[in-house]
Amino acid sequence: MAKRWLRPLCGLAAGWIIAAVCTATALASGSLIPVGETVGIQMKMDGVLVAGVTDVQTADGAVCPAREAGLRAGDVIVAVDGRAVHTSAELIEAVEDMAADASVTVTRGGQRRDVRVHPAREAGGGLRLGLWLRDGVSGVGTVTYIDPQTGAFGALGHGVNDTETGVLLPVADGDVCRARIVDVRRGVSGAPGELAGSFDPSDVVGCINANTPCGIFGVISGSLGALRPAVPVGSPEDVEKGPATILACVAGRDTEEYDVEISRTGMAAGSGRDLMVRVTDPELLERTGGIVQGMSGSPILQNGRLVGAVTHVLVNDPTRGYGIFIDTMLDAAA
Numbered sequence: 001m002a003k004r005w006l007r008p009l010c011g012l013a014a015g016w017i018i019a020a021v022c023t024a025t026a027l028a029s030g031s032l033i034p035v036g037e038t039v040g041i042q043m044k045m046d047g048v049l050v051a052g053v054t055d056v057q058t059a060d061g062a063v064c065p066a067r068e069a070g071l072r073a074g075d076v077i078v079a080v081d082g083r084a085v086h087t088s089a090e091l092i093e094a095v096e097d098m099a100a101d102a103s104v105t106v107t108r109g110g111q112r113r114d115v116r117v118h119p120a121r122e123a124g125g126g127l128r129l130g131l132w133l134r135d136g137v138s139g140v141g142t143v144t145y146i147d148p149q150t151g152a153f154g155a156l157g158h159g160v161n162d163t164e165t166g167v168l169l170p171v172a173d174g175d176v177c178r179a180r181i182v183d184v185r186r187g188v189s190g191a192p193g194e195l196a197g198s199f200d201p202s203d204v205v206g207c208i209n210a211n212t213p214c215g216i217f218g219v220i221s222g223s224l225g226a227l228r229p230a231v232p233v234g235s236p237e238d239v240e241k242g243p244a245t246i247l248a249c250v251a252g253r254d255t256e257e258y259d260v261e262i263s264r265t266g267m268a269a270g271s272g273r274d275l276m277v278r279v280t281d282p283e284l285l286e287r288t289g290g291i292v293q294g295m296s297g298s299p300i301l302q303n304g305r306l307v308g309a310v311t312h313v314l315v316n317d318p319t320r321g322y323g324i325f326i327d328t329m330l331d332a333a334a
Contacts, residue, residue, distance in 0.1 A: 031230035032145040032326075034299035034306045035153070036247025036255040038181055039224075040199025041216070042138045043160065043174035043208055047078040047107065048091045051164050052132035056120040064130040069117040071106065071131070074165040078112070079105035086172065088133040095119055095127050104129075107170070134162065137169060140179050140197035142248065142297030144215070144309040144329065148230045151219045153206065154333055156297040157309035157324040158272045159213045174208030176218065177201060180253045187289035187318030195250065195294030214272065214324060214332035215297070215309070226255060234305030236325045239265045239275060244302040246277070246310060248295050250287050258284040262302065263320075272311040273322040275300075291321035299326075 052073050055062040077085060080094035081102045095102075101118045119127040143155045153176075159168045179199035187193030205222030228247075244262050249255045258281035265275045277300065279290040288295075291313040300308040300323050309329065312322040 031148065031232050032306055033148055033227050033230045034247055034301060035143040035146055035224065035227065036249060036298050037143050037224055037226075037253070038140055038179050038195065038197055038249040038294065039143055039155070039205070040138070040177035040179040040197065040201070040203075041141050041155075041160075041174065041208070042136070042177065042201060043169065043171050043211065043216075044086070044136045045076070045134075046086075046170040046172035047076040047135075048085055048088055049134040049162055049165070049167065049169065050075040050077065050106075050131055051134045051162065054130050054132060056122050056128040056130045058120050059123045063120045065117050065120050065128070066130045069104070069115045071104070071115060071117070071129075074162070074167040075106040075108050076167075076170055077104060077106050087135045091133065095129055098127055137162075138201075140181075140195065140199070140294055141216075142295060142310075143176075143220075143224070144297045144299050145306060145326070146220055146224075146227070151206075151221060152217070152333065153220050154215045154217050154297075154309075154329045156215045157311040157329060158215060158296060160211050160216060168213060169211055171208060171211040171216075174216075174218070175201070175204045176206035176208060176220065178203045178205055178222075178224070178253075181249055181251055181294075184250055184288055184292065186287075187292045187313060189316050189318070192313050192315055192318060193289055193292035195288075195292055197294065210333070212332040215329050217333045231301070232305045233326055233330070234302065234307035235327055236266065236274070238305055239302060239307045239325070241265065242302075244277065244300055244307070246295075246298045246300050248284070248298040248310075250284070250295075257301075260300070262300075262323075272324045274325040274328060275308060275323045276320060277310065277323055278320045285319065288318075290318035292318065 177199040183196040206220035208218040210217040298310040308323040
């Protein structure tokens with residue numbers, strides 16, 4: 001299968017293998033392997049996301065059944081007349097089988113509701129509801145940690161949201177694939193940079209079972225390269241202002257350690273902005289300009305402990321960015 005070149009979700013010489021199923025996510029010990037490797041991420045949603053509504057051009061003019069029924073961007077369609085739908089193709093097929101109207105089951109704001117929709121026949125075509133749909137997402141991101149006992153991993157440090165609606169995507173399952181960085185766009189003030197990566201969708205090394213506001217989680221069951229030894233997990237109380245390091249991959253598959261400084265802590269617990277870091281490493285500043293999209297999830301190490309992960313870059317100052325406490329990620333994984 002051809003490799004896919006993708007943008008970040010925001011965002012192997014020495015092999016390491018562990019047998020696992022995609023169920024364990026909680027921390028099994030007090031130590032984790034800090035990773036910092038870029039991977040390809042493919043996620044399927046639990047339902048079909050309404051990315052937008054649009055008019056249907058019928059023989060009698062333009063109508064929008066979805067809008068008239070009260071459907072809106074951000075809704076997730078999970079069933080039509082009680083028939084479960086998981087992909088756009090299944091939803092389109094269910095609409096074609098509709099009678100004069102149908103009950104469409106959606107989730108909105110965590111609540112499930114049924115709405116009656118009257119499909120319209122497109123001029124010269126089939127029945128339509130007037131929807132833009134999305135049923136999956138792919139991109140590249142950074143793995144923060146792996147539990148050496150279970151293979152459970154956490155990545156990104158923030159959730160994967162729909163780019164149009166801002167809705168946290170309801171993930172049914174997904175794959176993690178080996179990837180490589182093929183290009184870097186340096187960050188400058190007012191224009192955040194980004195990593196461009198490629199991966200083979202068939203080169204799967206793990207599975208995803210959760211997408212939360214604090215990161216994505218699952219199990220690594222294949223091999224990742226050049227992994228470091230496990231280190232103790234630091235609590236928020238262990239984090240202090242001063243020197244620290246991050247692990248990041250900004251070229252090929254090589255993960256390197258770079259100097260940063262933690263300038264603030266305890267800012268907004270649980271928001272992905274628990275702390276602030278400033279890149280001080282001359283090499284990283286030269287290569288990327290600082291923190292760029294795709295580095296989300298890069299582990300933050302201080303005093304021999306894994307204390308957090310990079311989450312966001314400051315648009316007006318790419319040398320600085322926010323981070324999340326590792327405790328916050330682990331709470332979300334559990």
